[in-house]
Amino acid sequence: MLLGCSVLAGVPAAAMAQQPGAADARPANDDIVVTARRREERLQDVPVAVTALGAAAIERQGVVSVQDIRRIAPSTNVSQSAGGGRQIPLFTIRGQRQGDTLASVDPSVGIYIGDQLFKRTFGVDQVAFDLASVEVLKGAQGTLFGLNVTGGNIIFRPALPTDDFGASVMVGIGNFDDRKIEGYVNIPLGEGAALRVAGRYEKRDGYIRVTRRDGADMPRPEFKDGQQTYSPGGRREDAQDLDGGAFRISLKLNPTDNLESVFSGNYMRSGTNGSGFRMTEFVSPSTLTALQTLPVVQAAYDDSQALGFYEARSNVRSYAKTSPAWNITNTTSYHISDAVTLKNIIGYRRYKTKNFENIDGSDLRYMEYGTNQNGREFSEEFQIVGTTDELDWIVGAYYMQEKVRAFSNSISLLAPSFDAFQTPYNVFENVKNRTKSVFGSATQKLDNITGGLSLTLGGRYTWDTRQAEYGTIYLIGQPGQYCGFGADVAAAPGNPYDFDPATCLVNRKKTFSKFTYTATLDWKVSQDLLVYFSNRKGYRAGGWGTRAQSAAQLVPFNPDTVVDFELGAKYNHRFGNGGSVTVNAALYRSNYSDIQRLVPYQDPVTKLVFTNVVNAANARIQGFELETTLRPNRFIELSGFLSHTDPKYKRFDIFDSATGTTQNVAAVADFSGVSRWQYGLTGRLSSELGSIAEEGAVQLTWYHQSKFNIQDRPYRSLYGVTPGYGLLNGRVELNKISGQNINAAFFVNNLLDRKYEVANYSLEREIGFSSRLVGAPRMYGLEVRFTY
Secondary structure (H helix, E strand, O other), X not given: OOOOOOOOOOOOHHHOOOOOOOOOOOXXXXXXXXXXXXXXXXXXXXXXOEEEEEHHHHHXXXXXXXXXXXXXXXXXXXXXXXXXXXXXXXXXXXXXXXXXXXXXXOOOEEEEEOOEEOOOOOOHHHOOOOXXXXXXXXXXXXXXXOXXXXXXXXXXXXXXXXXXXXXXXXXXXXXXXXXXXXXXXXXXXXXXXXXXXXXXXXXXXXXXXXXXXXXXXXXXXXXXXXXXXXXXXXXXXXXXXXXXXXXXXXXXXXXXXXXXXXXXXXXXXXEEEOOOOEEEEEOOOOOOHHHHOOHHHHHHHHHHHOOOOOEEEOOOOOEEEEEEEEEEEEEEEEEOOOOEEEEEEEEEEEEEEEEEEEOOOOOOOOEEEEEEEEEEEEEEEXXXXXXXXXXXXXXXXXXXXXXXXXXXXEEEOOHHHOOOXXXXXXXXXXXXXXXXXXXXXXXXXXOOOOOOEEEEEEEEEEEEEEEEEEEEEEOOOOOOOEEOOOXXXXXXXXOOOOOEOOXXXXXXXXXXXXXXXXXXXXEEOOOXXXXXXXXXXXXXXXXXXXXXXXXXXXXXEOOEEEEEEEEEEEXXXXXXXXXXXXXXXXXXEEEEEEEEEEEEEEOOOOOXXXXXXXXXXXXXXXXXXXXXXXXXXXXXXXXXXXXXXXXXXXXXXXXXXXXXXXXXXXXXXXXXXXXXXXXXXXXXXXXXXXXXXXXXXXXXXXXXXXXEEOOOEOOOOOOOEEOOEEEEXXXXXXXXXXXXXXXXXXXXXXXXXXXXXXXXXXXXOOOOEEEEEEOOOOEEEEEEEEEO
């Protein structure tokens, strides 16, 4: 529920090509245009929870990565995954989060680049350039958007080609040897055609120094055909570095007045060092207490405690690489009349990624994880959109197919293989997912009851087919290699699991279906005030836990479902001097059932730890959000947001392998990815500087989020909590220097140089360790933009 105006500025559709940083690129919030209901509407007229930023606000808030979304959208968190770092971000909106990055698990939050869904987030961190807007939709999205999700959608809308020639280039430098370049060129191709080419590249040293205690080489693990090999990796790596870029080509064709077709393609590539986890705790008792008392283990822990805040240890060279990820999309609209439009959206995407992470943060082989994943996604959506004076409506159909081949490798401490450079187990996945749905929605004005009253009703029926061929092999390619599945699978009469002993894989398939809906009653009380109440249902498809080790775990997990209720208000008023005030507020409650949770499990014999997805829980999540912007005049802008998210499990059932019983751990289980409190405050002061520049501006932004857990746990963790933190960012701008189209900005992020953590990984009860990942120190730089 949420509601929302971004507390920041956006741009209307007609102005989306306007360049950020211009003195006049700050429209009032009631001019912001969003597409939260799959049609262009003014933000303040939409009874939907959405935070929106336009091009100017995106640049001023320093949104250059999906990681930055958490600083500008309430009830939203973006964190690095333990096994993939920045390459595989984890998104949380209103307590809804995907706990695993396996292709057999659907996301809780949908990520869209323009009109195309990026179901898997590989390469997404490279898309935040040459954007017209960013929209964050809150709450269950079970009607109008292609993928049925329970948390919300984040939509990055690239700038489209226009009929006027234009070009821009930005170059920047900063500490940690940061170098970046970004730009675009917009070329009219004659009547009814225009081309836009844009790109961005950035390279920066990391801020976490990773070495071995003995100063020796840290070999780099590689995987091919399921086998692990090593190559020289160097004696030091700087973790949390940046080295990647992307470019985008867009072509807009208007062969007739009533036909528009837009082609857009993105190409993204990145390759970085690992995250830089550092071991922080050895926890005793645990199932591996005896090993923790060994001198070599205690020495590694003592060494870790003596390191500086931005130092870590590793026995291998960690890395994360996406090379490449690309997609192509076409959106074609045909206006049959002023009242009816046909729209078709077709997209194709491919990605190839690999990573390896030393999660335990020591130079022992305690807990390591790597994966290779190749995927492709195809989607097709057809819409018929209609509008009259009294009724707006849309009907359509959606199809998506996803194919993924993945191999993951995990090192979990096993006494016979401790520090022996062997591979305890490998997980193989061949996944094929299909989604089909039909949908419709209509908004009817009810002016006959009272002026400004409208009712929206919408529904979607979805069929999801999930097929997976998967299995686990221990000690692959070594003496004693064996399948993860035991006799309960391999020797089951009639081979019900379609088990192939030659490959150690089973083949499973299941179809899920669900009707989801939205119902909203809104009242435009006055030109300045909108109030609304909505009830929505969304769901996330079921699937297969592909790390399964037994017949009992080959049971599919079922869909989880969210039914939410939201009460919101949007207020915007313009003063006679051109200033304005915007206040948007919302209360929500979500009833969350059959929650898919990633639960750790330890084999009682081998002591190996793996995880499996199960329908473990029911919960309720409630909260509120407040966003406001005050512009008393054209030179002063104050904005801020506050959100509170309150999740509570009603039930969380887990199977205790030691006792053979199921236990309800709702009272102590951790809710992952949720910061209960988030707030941000921004102040901007600008002035005309005469012959020096048309505008000079100073901006300060404070952001705070409370503590959160990065993992789902069926117990109250003492060491797996990431503490809350607050950061102050600053920016000084000179826009249109000497009357020319030259803008310069000096920025400082983490101005106070606070030391803080952004992630914490803990298996304290399973194998007795926890590790942490620290956030960036003070970062500063200079950016200069030239625009033609």
